[in-house]
Amino acid sequence: PTPHSYTYVTKNIPNVTVEQRERALKATHYNEFAFPAGMLTIDMLSDSGTTAMTDVQWSAMFLGDESYGRNKGYYVLLDTFRDVFERGDDQKRIIDLVRTDCTDVEKMMNEVYLCEYEGGLFNGGSAQMERPNTFIIQQGRAAESVLFELVRNILNGREPGKTYTIPSNGHFDTTEGNIKQMGSIPRNLYNKELLWEVPENGHYEKNPFKGNMDTEKLEELIEKLGPENVPLIYTTITNNTVCGQPVSMANMRECSRIAHKYEIPYMFDAARWAENAYFIKVNEDGYADKSIPEIAKEMFSYCDGFTASLKKDGHANMGGVLAFRDKGLFWKKFSDFNEDGSVKTDVGILLKVKQISSYGNDSYGGMSGRDIMALAAGLYEAAKFDYLDARVKQCEYLAQGFYKAGVKGVVLPAGGHGVYINMDEFFDNKRGPETFAGQGFSVELIRRYGIRTAELGNYSMEYDLKTPEQQAEVANVVRFAVNRSQLSKEHMDYVIAAVKALYEDRATIPDIRIVKGKNLPMRHFHAFLET
Ligand code: F0G
Numbered sequence: 001p002t003p004h005s006y007t008y009v010t011k012n013i014p015n016v017t018v019e020q021r022e023r024a025l026k027a028t029h030y031n032e033f034a035f036p037a038g039m040l041t042i043d044m045l046s047d048s049g050t051t052a053m054t055d056v057q058w059s060a061m062f063l064g065d066e067s068y069g070r071n072k073g074y075y076v077l078l079d080t081f082r083d084v085f086e087r088g089d090d091q092k093r094i095i096d097l098v099r100t101d102c103t104d105v106e107k108m109m110n111e112v113y114l115c116e117y118e119g120g121l122f123n124g125g126s127a128q129m130e131r132p133n134t135f136i137i138q139q140g141r142a143a144e145s146v147l148f149e150l151v152r153n154i155l156n157g158r159e160p161g162k163t164y165t166i167p168s169n170g171h172f173d174t175t176e177g178n179i180k181q182m183g184s185i186p187r188n189l190y191n192k193e194l195l196w197e198v199p200e201n202g203h204y205e206k207n208p209f210k211g212n213m214d215t216e217k218l219e220e221l222i223e224k225l226g227p228e229n230v231p232l233i234y235t236t237i238t239n240n241t242v243c244g245q246p247v248s249m250a251n252m253r254e255c256s257r258i259a260h261k262y263e264i265p266y267m268f269d270a271a272r273w274a275e276n277a278y279f280i281k282v283n284e285d286g287y288a289d290k291s292i293p294e295i296a297k298e299m300f301s302y303c304d305g306f307t308a309s310l311k312k313d314g315h316a317n318m319g320g321v322l323a324f325r326d327k328g329l330f331w332k333k334f335s336d337f338n339e340d341g342s343v344k345t346d347v348g349i350l351l352k353v354k355q356i357s358s359y360g361n362d363s364y365g366g367m368s369g370r371d372i373m374a375l376a377a378g379l380y381e382a383a384k385f386d387y388l389d390a391r392v393k394q395c396e397y398l399a400q401g402f403y404k405a406g407v408k409g410v411v412l413p414a415g416g417h418g419v420y421i422n423m424d425e426f427f428d429n430k431r432g433p434e435t436f437a438g439q440g441f442s443v444e445l446i447r448r449y450g451i452r453t454a455e456l457g458n459y460s461m462e463y464d465l466k467t468p469e470q471q472a473e474v475a476n477v478v479r480f481a482v483n484r485s486q487l488s489k490e491h492m493d494y495v496i497a498a499v500k501a502l503y504e505d506r507a508t509i510p511d512i513r514i515v516k517g518k519n520l521p522m523r524h525f526h527a528f529l530e531t
Helices: 018-027 055-062 072-087 094-099 105-113 140-158 173-181 192-196 215-225 249-261 273-283 292-301 329-334 347-358 369-382 385-404 437-449 489-504
Strands: 134-136 165-168 185-188 233-236 266-269 305-309 320-324 343-345 418-422 477-481 513-516 528-530
Touching: 018 437, 055 369, 072 134, 072 292, 072 369, 134 347, 140 173, 140 305, 140 320, 140 329, 140 347, 165 215, 173 185, 215 249, 233 249, 249 266, 249 292, 273 292, 273 385, 320 347, 329 347, 343 347, 369 385, 385 418, 385 489, 437 477, 437 489
Parallel strands: 165 185, 165 233, 233 266, 266 305
Antiparallel strands: 134 320, 305 320, 418 477, 513 528
């Protein structure tokens, strides 16, 4: 294969001894989030915000506009959203948009400022729009917290004291955290049997879309609880906690149909929208000839709104968004109307108030103008097929490397942004759920080889604090996140060799005890541990 990129920023890797890492681990109470990044050989904790940006993004940053009100980036970013999510436009208008001089008044007025968009996800709230529906917020969890807090307040205002359930194909840990903090119950309705299934030779002809929502379970749950107790239905694309596995277009269409049958708004958590579109193009019948934005256009046509961390498929270091369809189901459900049908309280206005009071004006929402420009350029970069092809194949190379080295429990095919290992299988089903052996694996990988991963299993997903129903929905995995446009084959080969060695010595990996912070919300960010 031909390489797809050069790296523009170089970082030296330090020489650190096992003893030094041991000291640092002890000092940070074996909490991997607290381990100093500068002491690592390879950091695979997260693919979020860790991207090496492209030349186009770096140059776009110089054209960032730091104005307090309606900076140029606001128009550029909203137009970029429309291009890549709604218009299916692959024409690379970004260069033109980024270069557009704010003083080229005619062009800005005709092309950007005064465009009227109705009915879409990204009308924004330009001077003539009464219904704001697009909110730039600097990262995904902040968008989630704005959304869930508001939904809680609205529902409590209408009928106090009720508990709601929010089903998903797989909520991310911050999404679960936000849902729990609003007093609701998160549920993860995927198919675990399918997730662990691997063919004899480890090779799939077509990706089986293991990230799909189990739509039978979804419908059963809605029927059991009653649609009035399910305020939103979520699909995470790709399904991060379910091993970064993609969701098929057919599954989104079906979820949308079910949600709308019960008049429940259908939402996306769209952090890895481009990787998901890539999997659809390569694996789902009827999409081979469509571009990534054309596929994204269809995907987003099924949802009533979405939150997204754009620190992933924005190919950027910072960014996020919350948007809902103008006059769509989300808007109808959470706005209040007078008897004559006129709007009494617009949910968009409430969201905008929260955005402004917590993050910043709607024109930047917690981002600097230069970051907005890098993000706009990055969204186009992430929609390039060759980039996505190289990225997904790099993940598969790592997964196949583990598999061929005899490591048990590797989830195949690889996800779009990393590789996951099922810790129950890795440990031959000998370590029970409360041994938190997956966290032991992560700590030991840091100690011995300077590789940091993310435990996304029994420990982080709080197995011991869940109901039996929810416990059955935890996938006990450790994730090796692959940073975008940054790592080479040498990095991957080092990781494969390290995991092979650790696998062969797995009996010596310690169990983990939580000594402080067991019941804190999102405990893995603060807990103190012991081996
Ligand atoms: N949703 C998904 C699916 C995510 O993967 C993340 C973050 C978020 C929401 C929250 O977004 O970080 O911008 O606030 N995932 C990172 C990860 C942190 O490592 O998977 P954020």
